[in-house]
Amino acid sequence: MQVVRCHRISSSNDVVVSTLPLYRSAPPLEVRLEDFELFAVDRLRVLKGISDGLSRGKKPEEIAKLAMDLWKANMRYPQATEDVNKDNISHFVLRLVYCRTEELRKWFLSMETALFRYRFHSESSEAQRALMSEFNLPYKAVSNAEFESVKDKLVQVARSMGQTLLPADAIFYKVPFEEVSELVAGRRVFIHKGHAYVAMNQVVSIVVTQFRSHLSKALILTNRKWTSTIREQEKDRLTPIVEALCTSYLGPDYSQPKEFAEISIKDIDQIAKTSFPLCMRHLFEKVREDHHLKHGGRMQLGLFLKGVGLKVDDALAFWKAEFAQKVVGAERFDKEYAYNIRHNYGREGKRTDYTPYSCQKVILSTPGVGDHHGCPYRHFSEENLRAALARMGVGSRIVEDVIDKARNRHYQLACTLTFEAVHGSSCDAGINHPNQYFIESQKILQSKNGSMAQ
Amino acid sequence: MTKDEVENGRDDMLIDGPEQANAVPDGFNANYLRIYYGKLFPHADIFKWMSYGNDGKHPACDKSYIGRREFSFTLENDIYIRFQSFNSASELENSIKEKCPFKIDIGPVYSVDPAKRHAYAQSGDNVFTPVERELVFDIDITDYDDVRYCCTGADVCLECWPLMTIAIKVIDTALRDDFGFNHILWVYSGRRGVHCWVCDGKARRLTNEQRAAIADYFRVYQGNENSNKKISLPGHVLHPFLARSYTEVLKGFFEAKLLSNQNLLSSEERYEKILEMIPDGSVAAELRGRWQEKKRSSMLKNDINVVRWEQLKHALQSGKQKAQGLRRCVEEIVFSFTYPRLDMEVSKHMNHLLKAPFCVHPKTGRVCVPIDPNNCDEFDPTKVPTLSQLLEELNRGGLRQDAEDEWDRTSLGESVTFFRSSFLHPLLKSCKEEIESSYNTKLQQAKNTLSW
Numbered sequence: 065m066q067v068v069r070c071h072r073i074s075s076s077n078d079v080v081v082s083t084l085p086l087y088r089s090a091p092p093l094e095v096r097l098e099d100f101e102l103f104a105v106d107r108l109r110v111l112k113g114i115s116d117g118l119s120r121g122k123k124p125e126e127i128a129k130l131a132m133d134l135w136k137a138n139m140r141y142p143q144a145t146e147d148v149n150k151d152n153i154s155h156f157v158l159r160l161v162y163c164r165t166e167e168l169r170k171w172f173l174s175m176e177t178a179l180f181r182y183r184f185h186s187e188s189s190e191a192q193r194a195l196m197s198e199f200n201l202p203y204k205a206v207s208n209a210e211f212e213s214v215k216d217k218l219v220q221v222a223r224s225m226g227q228t229l230l231p232a233d234a235i236f237y238k239v240p241f242e243e244v245s246e247l248v249a250g251r252r253v254f255i256h257k258g259h260a261y262v263a264m265n266q267v268v269s270i271v272v273t274q275f276r277s278h279l280s281k282a283l284i285l286t287n288r289k290w291t292s293t294i295r296e297q298e299k300d301r302l303t304p305i306v307e308a309l310c311t312s313y314l315g316p317d318y319s320q321p322k323e324f325a326e327i328s329i330k331d332i333d334q335i336a337k338t339s340f341p342l343c344m345r346h347l348f349e350k351v352r353e354d355h356h357l358k359h360g361g362r363m364q365l366g367l368f369l370k371g372v373g374l375k376v377d378d379a380l381a382f383w384k385a386e387f388a389q390k391v392v393g394a395e396r397f398d399k400e401y402a403y404n405i406r407h408n409y410g411r412e413g414k415r416t417d418y419t420p421y422s423c424q425k426v427i428l429s430t431p432g433v434g435d436h437h438g439c440p441y442r443h444f445s446e447e448n449l450r451a452a453l454a455r456m457g458v459g460s461r462i463v464e465d466v467i468d469k470a471r472n473r474h475y476q477l478a479c480t481l482t483f484e485a486v487h488g489s490s491c492d493a494g495i496n497h498p499n500q501y502f503i504e505s506q507k508i509l510q511s512k513n514g515s516m517a518q
Numbered sequence: 519m520t521k522d523e524v525e526n527g528r529d530d531m532l533i534d535g536p537e538q539a540n541a542v543p544d545g546f547n548a549n550y551l552r553i554y555y556g557k558l559f560p561h562a563d564i565f566k567w568m569s570y571g572n573d574g575k576h577p578a579c580d581k582s583y584i585g586r587r588e589f590s591f592t593l594e595n596d597i598y599i600r601f602q603s604f605n606s607a608s609e610l611e612n613s614i615k616e617k618c619p620f621k622i623d624i625g626p627v628y629s630v631d632p633a634k635r636h637a638y639a640q641s642g643d644n645v646f647t648p649v650e651r652e653l654v655f656d657i658d659i660t661d662y663d664d665v666r667y668c669c670t671g672a673d674v675c676l677e678c679w680p681l682m683t684i685a686i687k688v689i690d691t692a693l694r695d696d697f698g699f700n701h702i703l704w705v706y707s708g709r710r711g712v713h714c715w716v717c718d719g720k721a722r723r724l725t726n727e728q729r730a731a732i733a734d735y736f737r738v739y740q741g742n743e744n745s746n747k748k749i750s751l752p753g754h755v756l757h758p759f760l761a762r763s764y765t766e767v768l769k770g771f772f773e774a775k776l777l778s779n780q781n782l783l784s785s786e787e788r789y790e791k792i793l794e795m796i797p798d799g800s801v802a803a804e805l806r807g808r809w810q811e812k813k814r815s816s817m818l819k820n821d822i823n824v825v826r827w828e829q830l831k832h833a834l835q836s837g838k839q840k841a842q843g844l845r846r847c848v849e850e851i852v853f854s855f856t857y858p859r860l861d862m863e864v865s866k867h868m869n870h871l872l873k874a875p876f877c878v879h880p881k882t883g884r885v886c887v888p889i890d891p892n893n894c895d896e897f898d899p900t901k902v903p904t905l906s907q908l909l910e911e912l913n914r915g916g917l918r919q920d921a922e923d924e925w926d927r928t929s930l931g932e933s934v935t936f937f938r939s940s941f942l943h944p945l946l947k948s949c950k951e952e953i954e955s956s957y958n959t960k961l962q963q964a965k966n967t968l969s970w
């Protein structure tokens with residue numbers, strides 16, 4: 065194993081100081097077993113905090129602040145060198161923890177990448193440039209002559225984002241557009257003949273892409289090592305710690321219906337009224353009304369219903385009864401739609417049992433023409449949201465509170481408020497998952513029924 | 519006409535000479551299709567295309583390449599066969615002729631032969647995974663139902679087809695000028711839309727995430743059925759891509775064609791839809807007032823839609839409104855009615871299947887012919903050759919010796935020629951160069967390591 069390069073040392077003779085490691089290789093340090101676990105838990109607190117912030121639809125600036133606060137609170141030591149050690153150790157421990165399944169890798173990869181992004185952002189521009197050179201990126205700054213030739217376009221892009229192009233920003237890197245996907249997706253760069261012109265204040269996107277792809281490959285390798293050797297070698301020592309660490313911190317799995325397992329088709333209308341969150345209630349009403357839903361809606365509602373406890377045969381019957389009434393004949397339904405439903409239940413294709421969508425996924429979806437899925441608090445116009453809330457029986461004063469939350473992009477808080485208003489009881493945990501909404505709702509309703517019966 | 523008669527008709531036509539050639543009834547059936555696949559479908563060209571130069575003799579050719587590509591067939595009774603693969607042009611041709619698929623779809627190139635995927639499944643690790651796929655786009659006229667009044671659903675006419683034409687112009691220009699792609703094939707989907715295949719090596723190797731980024735670059739449409747404003751263009755100015763699309767294509771089309779073609783402002787019901795998009799209620803109210811009153815005093819020589827549009831623009835762009843950012847609203851209206859609406863999911867994922875060019879659409883009987891993006895204004899979906907028309911033309915020409923270029927005698931000839939000269943040949947040329955240069959780099963590297 066190689067000594068991890070600490071920037072503090074490598075740049076001993078001049079001013080550039082960065083404590084942000086790139087985690088190229090594991091540190092050759094001795095770690096006490098308690099620290100092994102403690103450090104990892106501290107880092108997890110940071111990652112989990114970021115994950116929660118993202119799923120609550122917080123703005124990038126808010127998340128950035130949140131991430132740095134969490135970092136300071138959990139990862140700082142009086143001694144800077146210890147900081148770096150803890151940073152490195154905790155990262156590599158969590159690699160072990162989160163390398164073991166596709167799902168875990170995906171979560172870890174996006175949270176670590178987000179963390180890296182905010183930490184990089186908070187570095188000075190000298191330190192940023194130094195980090196960039198660590199990556200050995202082959203990109204050169206755009207020459208003056210070239211800059212002048214595309215200047216108009218660059219100004220136009222900056223203005224389209226509500227910024228002005230200052231002379232100081234005049235350093236641009238020309239990179240293949242594939243390397244800066246997020247800038248392309250947001251139309252935040254000028255692209256010409258396959259090259260994106262990336263401003264100095266956007267280089268974080270280049271670096272993050274690199275970071276992400278390194279980490280992604282590393283996780284696959286770690287997984288191989290884990291399954292081939294480490295798990296067995298460490299079965300009395302590290303393996304139990306590693307296996308316990310991830311379960312304690314991942315949200316619950318809603319793919320298998322739990323407490324209120326099994327609902328049947330005849331109850332479904334009643335339950336939809338009392339216990340479905342607005343996103344699902346809307347889809348449900350639409351399918352009853354139009355006897356059709358486009359793909360995105362079928363997925364969102366279908367997987368939710370699976371989580372709620374609708375058996376595959378009942379699900380098939382439900383969709384078929386609706387779809388057969390209109391556009392689609394029973395025969396066409398069997399051919400075109402039944403496969404997908406069975407697929408969702410893991411009865412076809414890869415046979416993966418797909419999990420119901422979380423709030424984060426629903427909020428981030430991009431419904432288009434004719435679509436009804438997505439998060440109503442985000443995707444409805446105010447009027448439509450108001451009308452929908454009124455139909456759920458939310459009082460007009462609360463409706464305004466909900467609208468206010470939605471306007472400020474606190475979609476999940478808006479949903480939590482709605483939940484509280486509809487059920488007349490508080491929901492301290494907040495709503496993070498449509499199926500959680502359902503379960504919480506059922507709990508309250510059943511306890512009410514129970515107390516009435518007594 | 520009963521089915522028997524149809525078939526008799528076909529027999530006659532095969533046996534008899536040119537005199538009775540006109541007796542091919544319209545329609546789509548397995549018998550017609552069999553002749554089409556036998557004599558007209560350009561099997562070899564499709565195979566050449568899908569090989570991307572790897573069927574050559576060069577030592578750097580990847581011999582396994584074509585055999586890892588998924589083809590899937592939809593047979594007569596909606597039987598769906600996925601994950602087929604072919605190692606040679608004759609294998610592909612024989613299978614198509616034998617199975618006579620109503621639809622042929624093309625999927626990605628996988629890491630291993632898709633037909634043998636189960637053999638690899640046992641080994642645990644995810645070895646069976648898509649590794650290459652053209653960047654594809656699917657634009658469907660049914661997604662424009664809220665902005666066209668001439669047709670709905672799968673119907674399309676010459677009034678609404680231009681929406682597809684401008685979609686081609688906007689996307690094609692951006693793919694070439696912005697993203698730097700060169701090998702782009704546009705195809706009529708046979709009924710209600712167009713498909714686009716971007717075939718540059720770089721495009722084929724994009725990850726899902728990169729595909730999604732490109733799709734998002736093209737997306738301006740936001741919100742679903744439940745939000746009023748579907749297009750929102752924030753910022754002081756438009757991004758250069760949107761600005762170019764607006765000034766070079768959308769604005770002119772909207773004002774010169776769509777406004778009058780679709781009578782966007784002629785009736786109350788229709789202009790209300792546009793007034794709803796104006797965020798300032800007083801401006802909308804003022805326009806509404808004027809339009810309700812002036813119904814009678816219409817200026818006969820001018821199109822009412824154009825007159826009202828000028829009034830709306832004036833109201834929104836006059837001096838005092840400018841500061842309030844209402845100016846952008848004119849652009850938002852034009853974008854809402856004209857900007858291309860892509861089926862995002864198709865473009866985002868490597869493993870989406872897309873219908874192969876030169877298939878015949880079962881509902882219309884029309885062939886999925888390539889569209890020339892440089893002359894897309896001339897493309898007329900109602901003039902695309904149908905299966906029965908082609909068979910008729912074949913008959914008229916009588917039997918010939920050389921079975922090679924039968925399409926030359928039909929109206930399909932033009933399409934095949936275009937496919938070859940403006941898409942396939944330039945593509946294969948650059949594939950060869952790519953293979954050659956990657957080979958040389960490898961040689962060079964090998965040399966370097968040896969000398970070291």
